[in-house]
Amino acid sequence: MTAYTVQMEQLPGLLAAWSTQCQVHVPVSLDNGFYDFGPWRPGTEIAFEYDVAYNPLKRFFMPPREDMVVFDLETYSAKPVFAAPNILLFGVHPYDVKAVTQLDQLMESGSVDQNYFSRRDATVIFALTPMAVSETAFWASVGADKVDQGYDLYWTKIGPGTFHVEIGSGKGEELLLAAGPLSPATAGSREAARKAQVRARNLGLRRKLNYDWHETPHVMGRSWNASLWHRKAEKCLGCGSCNTVCPTCYCFDIREEVDEKLKTGHRFREWDGCMLNGFALVAGNHNFRPQASERYRHRYMRKGKYIFDKIGELGCVGCGRCVRACTSKIADPCEIFNTLWEESRHEI
Amino acid sequence: MKSRTFSPYVPRPATLVSKSPLSELVTLYEFVLDNGKNLAHKPGQFIMVSIFGVGEAPFSISSAPIKESNVFEIAVRKIGTVTKALSELPVGAKAGIRGPFGTSFPVHEFVGKDTLLVAGGLGYIPIRSLLHYQLRHRQEFGRISVLIGTRSPRDRIFIDQIEALAKGGDVEVLETVDMPDANWKGNVGVITTLLPKAGVEPQNTHVAMIGPPVMYKFVLRQCREMGIPSERIWVSLERRMKCGLGKCGHCQINSLNACMDGPVFRYTDIESLEEAI
Numbered sequence: 148m149t150a151y152t153v154q155m156e157q158l159p160g161l162l163a164a165w166s167t168q169c170q171v172h173v174p175v176s177l178d179n180g181f182y183d184f185g186p187w188r189p190g191t192e193i194a195f196e197y198d199v200a201y202n203p204l205k206r207f208f209m210p211p212r213e214d215m216v217v218f219d220l221e222t223y224s225a226k227p228v229f230a231a232p233n234i235l236l237f238g239v240h241p242y243d244v245k246a247v248t249q250l251d252q253l254m255e256s257g258s259v260d261q262n263y264f265s266r267r268d269a270t271v272i273f274a275l276t277p278m279a280v281s282e283t284a285f286w287a288s289v290g291a292d293k294v295d296q297g298y299d300l301y302w303t304k305i306g307p308g309t310f311h312v313e314i315g316s317g318k319g320e321e322l323l324l325a326a327g328p329l330s331p332a333t334a335g336s337r338e339a340a341r342k343a344q345v346r347a348r349n350l351g352l353r354r355k356l357n358y359d360w361h362e363t364p365h366v367m368g369r370s371w372n373a374s375l376w377h378r379k380a381e382k383c384l385g386c387g388s389c390n391t392v393c394p395t396c397y398c399f400d401i402r403e404e405v406d407e408k409l410k411t412g413h414r415f416r417e418w419d420g421c422m423l424n425g426f427a428l429v430a431g432n433h434n435f436r437p438q439a440s441e442r443y444r445h446r447y448m449r450k451g452k453y454i455f456d457k458i459g460e461l462g463c464v465g466c467g468r469c470v471r472a473c474t475s476k477i478a479d480p481c482e483i484f485n486t487l488w489e490e491s492r493h494e495i
Numbered sequence: 496m497k498s499r500t501f502s503p504y505v506p507r508p509a510t511l512v513s514k515s516p517l518s519e520l521v522t523l524y525e526f527v528l529d530n531g532k533n534l535a536h537k538p539g540q541f542i543m544v545s546i547f548g549v550g551e552a553p554f555s556i557s558s559a560p561i562k563e564s565n566v567f568e569i570a571v572r573k574i575g576t577v578t579k580a581l582s583e584l585p586v587g588a589k590a591g592i593r594g595p596f597g598t599s600f601p602v603h604e605f606v607g608k609d610t611l612l613v614a615g616g617l618g619y620i621p622i623r624s625l626l627h628y629q630l631r632h633r634q635e636f637g638r639i640s641v642l643i644g645t646r647s648p649r650d651r652i653f654i655d656q657i658e659a660l661a662k663g664g665d666v667e668v669l670e671t672v673d674m675p676d677a678n679w680k681g682n683v684g685v686i687t688t689l690l691p692k693a694g695v696e697p698q699n700t701h702v703a704m705i706g707p708p709v710m711y712k713f714v715l716r717q718c719r720e721m722g723i724p725s726e727r728i729w730v731s732l733e734r735r736m737k738c739g740l741g742k743c744g745h746c747q748i749n750s751l752n753a754c755m756d757g758p759v760f761r762y763t764d765i766e767s768l769e770e771a772i
Contacts, residue, residue, distance in 0.1 A: 215504040218547045223589035227502030258740035261499045398744030401737050405548040429735045430574045453750035
């Protein structure tokens with residue numbers, strides 16, 4: 148695979164060149180140890196050693212609220228809306244790249260989600276080997292410490308001011324060379340990158356599943372009647388925070404608004420969550436998942452089994468965002484999967 | 496970026512050509528697409544109907560697919576915001592249509608066989624699409640029995656048509672109500688009380704059933720007791736459908752989406768799913 152060596156002092160020039168073509172977002176430090184992706188401007192300090200971005204990247208491809216259709220009540224005509232700014236995401240951790248590649252597969256299957264792919268096709272992803280790991284993360288144990296697709300460039304910091312950059316796409320290489328030629332990677336820099344990636348994996352294994360993640364759908368398949376669902380859901384506030392921060396949750400509601408003259412309107416989708424009480428409610432007030440424990444179970448079944456059955460990957464990338472976001476401290480997929488695995492081992 | 500011009504979220508304009516009350520709360524609506532095209536649906540499928548400014552909701556199609564006619568029907572109970580707006584829609588007004596969506600009853604498998612149609616409450620609406628299809632191709636099917644269960648006589652819909660069917664002799668019609676009034680002279684009780692009266696030949700019968708969630712378990716149990724194989728039982732399952740495209744997540748039944756994998760399922764495909772029945 149083609150790779151280059153990039154020096155830290157070359158970055159401002161590259162970022163300036165990229166920002167003439169796209170909105171560039173980089174990891175930045177927020178208050179009190181929280182990080183998130185924010186727009187880059189000259190002088191912006193990039194938080195290379197961030198542990199996890201507070202918000203998931205799905206917001207760039209499927210915003211919390213997105214217009215789908217505009218309509219005219221007088222002519223009763225409607226038109227699609229495909230908004231898609233050119234975006235470059237610099238410094239995306241592999242588990243978040245993996246989450247995006249999962250969304251890509253799920254949005255492509257069946258009826259292709261054109262709105263999603265309008266935005267996805269207009270987005271460039273530059274991955275970055277993690278240098279710090281969130282206390283709640285367990286991504287290294289679910290196969291999300293390294294990805295081999297879904298990025299345009301893969302950056303690994305191999306020294307105080309040096310990066311090893313692997314090419315993931317032609318677009319990525321074009322952007323990398325936008326500010327002038329760069330040194331091709333040496334055998335030494337490749338080895339340094341490999342070591343940095345091994346270090347990241349080892350750091351990422353501080354929290355982990357106690358079994359091979361491939362077993363998860365089998366574990367989940369045996370746990371429909373587990374008492375854990377009730378034990379945990381007793382404390383569930385039904386706030387949907389775990390859905391909101393999850394990089395692989397993508398459920399949505401469709402709603403609409405009209406202007407004050409009742410002449411035109413727009414139909415939009417906005418994030419919804421299976422943990423919310425009304426998620427499976429139908430007309431006539433029948434709720435297909437009336438109990439919090441049913442909703443709680445559904446969410447983990449989706450992460451641990453349903454998505455796996457569809458795409459062959461665990462629908463949880465181990466980012467740990469939900470662990471931190473849950474005010475009741477009941478949303479920890481690592482703990483849930485480990486507990487169910489332990490219980491399933493003792494089944495006769 | 497690839498340019499995109501088509502969106503499955505954009506409804507097609509349609510015109511309401513007639514509306515007629517079926518019961519106190521249920522109304523029959525007839526629509527035609529403004530592009531003049533046939534809806535091209537299959538029995539058991541559903542559409543998303545939009546009233547711009549109010550919203551969109553899923554409805555089963557109650558008419559049979561007819562190549563020569565571009566009129567299609569939905570029968571709707573006034574129960575929420577979209578259905579209320581629909582009830583206030585004058586003939587000649589517009590609505591938006593997306594679809595048809597979902598799976599349908601596999602009528603080709605029913606050819607040459609007897610059919611038992613089991614409809615609880617508003618389940619008669621999508622069953623009617625299948626029934627009317629079969630009536631249009633009557634010679635291709637064996638005996639057709641229709642079991643209709645309604646909460647009370649005043650909730651019955653398509654009364655005249657059903658009574659005409661019962662008298663016509665093309666199909667066997669058995670009706671019951673849970674709560675009779677003083678004038679009701681028919682069967683009283685839940686729909687399972689009708690099954691023994693239908694005279695079904697289990698080895699030659701396909702079953703299609705649609706009704707309220709509580710109905711399925713009991714009817715299925717009885718079908719199995721009668722010896723009807725599970726692979727010849729078809730159920731249509733209601734769920735909350737928002738996108739109709741298998742994406743929004745609301746209509747999930749375990750790992751399946753009712754909007755694309757259903758709403759019509761062969762029973763053997765869902766009998767192991769805890770959330771289905």
